[in-house]
Amino acid sequence: MNLDKLKEIIDNSNNIVFFGGAGMSTESGIPDFRSSNGLFNEKLNMTFTPEQLVSHTFFIRYPEDFYSFYKDKLIYPNAKPNAGHLALAKLEEMGKLKAIVTQNIDGLHQAAGSKNVFELHGSVLRNYCTKCHAFYDEKFILQSEGIPTCTKCGGKVKPDVVLYEEGLDEDIINGAVKAIAAADTLIIGGTSLVVYPAAGLINYFSGKNLVLINKSTTSADSKANLVIHDSIGKVLSLVV
Numbered sequence: 001m002n003l004d005k006l007k008e009i010i011d012n013s014n015n016i017v018f019f020g021g022a023g024m025s026t027e028s029g030i031p032d033f034r035s036s037n038g039l040f041n042e043k044l045n046m047t048f049t050p051e052q053l054v055s056h057t058f059f060i061r062y063p064e065d066f067y068s069f070y071k072d073k074l075i076y077p078n079a080k081p082n083a084g085h086l087a088l089a090k091l092e093e094m095g096k097l098k099a100i101v102t103q104n105i106d107g108l109h110q111a112a113g114s115k116n117v118f119e120l121h122g123s124v125l126r127n128y129c130t131k132c133h134a135f136y137d138e139k140f141i142l143q144s145e146g147i148p149t150c151t152k153c154g155g156k157v158k159p160d161v162v163l164y165e166e167g168l169d170e171d172i173i174n175g176a177v178k179a180i181a182a183a184d185t186l187i188i189g190g191t192s193l194v195v196y197p198a199a200g201l202i203n204y205f206s207g208k209n210l211v212l213i214n215k216s217t218t219s220a221d222s223k224a225n226l227v228i229h230d231s232i233g234k235v236l237s238l239v240v
């Protein structure tokens with residue numbers, strides 16, 4: 001592990017952006033939902049993949065089944081920020097890190113104290129009525145039986161999470177692109193970079209140092225100035 005080199009890069013950077021994926025949260029006990037088994041539906045006599053279960057079509061057609069999978073595999077109310085989240089919050093406080101772009105929906109960066117976070121795929125902490133847009137928190141979803149419905153108008157409540165087949169929020173994408181384009185150092189951690197739009201977004205980076213921290217190799221390893229194959233929480237907490 002080349003920790004000295006990473007330390008030197010951080011010392012000499014003033015505009016760091018961190019781009020993170022599912023691997024960032026596994027150390028907080030949140031597994032990648034895509035690694036779970038699908039769900040067998042007896043009525044239809046077919047098994048849905050995890051991706052199908054969190055698609056827009058599935059939410060519209062089978063909201064009750066959607067919510068049973070969602071509550072089971074995507075919400076972790078007791079998860080706490082890990083050493084990696086805390087190290088990134090510290091870097092922001094020191095004025096070195098300017099933004100976090102994340103594919104995760106667990107809100108753990110904000111829980112650790114990070115302020116400027118672009119949540120590409122939304123957050124399980126926010127839920128809205130599809131009719132009157134009333135806000136509901138995560139607890140409301142967890143406590144509701146079957147399909148969470150709005151107490152004000154009876155509409156179906158939907159998580160503020162970007163489902164498969166849905167487009168990303170343009171303001172969030174633009175903010176993330178701007179932050180990445182302005183960065184002198186981009187640290188990518190806990191993502192294999194295969195999920196859209198990760199691979200595309202990092203092409204906006206034109207700064208000095210591209211750092212990759214991931215347990216396995218990624219498609220961008222050859223482009224990076226520094227590659228560390230280890231757990232993101234461990235690496236970040238050792239250098240910050």
Ligand SMILES: [Zn+2]
Nearest residue numbers: 129132150153
């Ligand atoms: Zn409503």
